[in-house]
Amino acid sequence: MKFGFDAGLEEFRKEVRAFFREEMAPARVEGHADALDLTGFDEAFERALLRRCGERGYLGLCVPEQYGGAARPPRFKAVFDFEAAYADAPAIDTPITLVGSQMLTYGTDPQKEFFLPRMVRGEGLMCIAYTEPEAGSDLSGIKSTARREGDGFVLDGVKSLVTAAHKSDHACVVVRTDQDAAPRRGMSMFLLSLDTPGVRVIRRATANRWTLGELHFDGARLPKDALLGEWNRGWSQMAAALLSEQSGMAHLGWATRNLERLDSLCRDARHIVTPKAVVRQRVAQLHCDLDVGVRFAKRVMFQQDRGELEAAAASMTKVYATELLQRIAQVASELLGPFGSLREGSEWAPLGGHFAYDVIERIHPTVSIGANEIRRNSIAQLGLGLPRNS
Numbered sequence: 332m333k334f335g336f337d338a339g340l341e342e343f344r345k346e347v348r349a350f351f352r353e354e355m356a357p358a359r360v361e362g363h364a365d366a367l368d369l370t371g372f373d374e375a376f377e378r379a380l381l382r383r384c385g386e387r388g389y390l391g392l393c394v395p396e397q398y399g400g401a402a403r404p405p406r407f408k409a410v411f412d413f414e415a416a417y418a419d420a421p422a423i424d425t426p427i428t429l430v431g432s433q434m435l436t437y438g439t440d441p442q443k444e445f446f447l448p449r450m451v452r453g454e455g456l457m458c459i460a461y462t463e464p465e466a467g468s469d470l471s472g473i474k475s476t477a478r479r480e481g482d483g484f485v486l487d488g489v490k491s492l493v494t495a496a497h498k499s500d501h502a503c504v505v506v507r508t509d510q511d512a513a514p515r516r517g518m519s520m521f522l523l524s525l526d527t528p529g530v531r532v533i534r535r536a537t538a539n540r541w542t543l544g545e546l547h548f549d550g551a552r553l554p555k556d557a558l559l560g561e562w563n564r565g566w567s568q569m570a571a572a573l574l575s576e577q578s579g580m581a582h583l584g585w586a587t588r589n590l591e592r593l594d595s596l597c598r599d600a601r602h603i604v605t606p607k608a609v610v611r612q613r614v615a616q617l618h619c620d621l622d623v624g625v626r627f628a629k630r631v632m633f634q635q636d637r638g639e640l641e642a643a644a645a646s647m648t649k650v651y652a653t654e655l656l657q658r659i660a661q662v663a664s665e666l667l668g669p670f671g672s673l674r675e676g677s678e679w680a681p682l683g684g685h686f687a688y689d690v691i692e693r694i695h696p697t698v699s700i701g702a703n704e705i706r707r708n709s710i711a712q713l714g715l716g717l718p719r720n721s
């Protein structure tokens with residue numbers, strides 16, 4: 332993948348690739364597989380890797396120096412995410428990625444001083460819990476509540492589909508704090524410790540066996556300083572946080588690596604049952620598509636660096652990169668014919684059943700972080716000025 336950026340960024344990319352090559356070497360990862368975790372690795376491995384990323388300064392790339400960061404432009408973080416995904420390393424959904432922007436923008440000084448240096452050092456795991464059983468794409472339907480009591484708050488309700496809930500130390504949640512306000516106005520954001528009495532985490536299996544979490548709050552008491560940002564301003568804080576997860580570079584990292592895997596299967600040809608002329612057409616098209624995806628991502632990275640990110644451009648990248656990732660898995664499984672559906676454990680499964688797993692796995696990125704249909708609405712409405720209603 333050619334970024335065409337300055338030499339400093341390319342040098343950084345090479346450095347990160349070398350780092351992950353060493354960290355993810357077969358001897359290092361051996362014994363740490365965990366099929367029940369989205370990352371494919373156990374918690375101990377992930378926590379140790381994050382600490383090492385922290386030691387190298389990779390987690391605070393765009394964080395101000397006063398909190399231990401390197402204060403670099405966002406493109407450095409985008410390149411780090413690309414390389415972490417390329418290496419299949421559990422270093423993408425880090426606390427700084429998930430909660431850092433909310434903390435930097437809305438946190439009080441004591442909150443920032445406590446949490447940001449820890450995030451930068453790679454200490455602790457976090458999750459974000461916005462979704463509820465009746466509120467996914469339309470988060471204005473959030474029903475969980477927090478009410479003021481004494482010096483703090485009391486939390487009730489259920490959050491669903493939460494990535495990494497089972498292993499996280501803290502969760503960032505958005506709940507209703509004013510029942511009488513308009514749906515988008517009466518919510519607030521909280522950062523809570525998951526060992527708070529009254530908080531329960533239940534793991535729910537997905538199609539590929541790994542789990543997402545459900546958080547149950549039954550009269551959970553939170554201290555005063557659990558409020559993150561302003562009372563009743565949770566909706567706009569959440570919208571800003573979702574917008575900050577945008578470059579799509581992690582998806583392109585996985586896409587690049589998977590396309591390399593497919594190329595190698597096609598060169599070897601032992602498992603490819605499709606006529607070679609068809610293989611050439613399908614694989615070449617995927618390379619054209621990847622190149623387009625890279626250009627989309629570069630546009631977003633430039634906009635982020637200038638602090639002028641357009642929501643429609645970010646949505647285009649997300650839609651394009653996640654659907655490309657899905658297309659690569661689908662084409663691979665078609666070209667592999669009957670071999671394409673063999674899973675890990677079969678001696679005939681190419682690459683240990685990688686693409687049979689992936690053809691299911693790559694559905695979910697088109698749903699999470701704003702489902703692609705919602706992103707298309709955003710492109711149409713914000714980018715093209717098409718009507719909002721009906």
Ligand SMILES: Cc1cc2nc3c(=O)[nH]c(=O)nc-3n(C[C@H](O)[C@H](O)[C@H](O)COP(=O)(O)OP(=O)(O)OC[C@H]3O[C@@H](n4cnc5c(N)ncnc54)[C@H](O)[C@@H]3O)c2cc1C
Binds near residue numbers: 458702
């Ligand atoms: C792997 C994974 C990880 C996740 N991790 C987290 C997490 O860490 N924290 C968290 O809070 N949430 C998380 N989610 C939840 C995710 O944000 C929601 O799944 C997503 O917002 C969609 O909500 P939903 O599943 O309720 O689907 P729904 O909102 O019910 O949508 C169902 C379908 O209808 C379409 N649709 C809905 N409304 C419209 C519309 N107006 N126009 C056109 N089409 C529409 C959607 O695009 C979708 O295809 C995760 C989800 C997945 C799959």
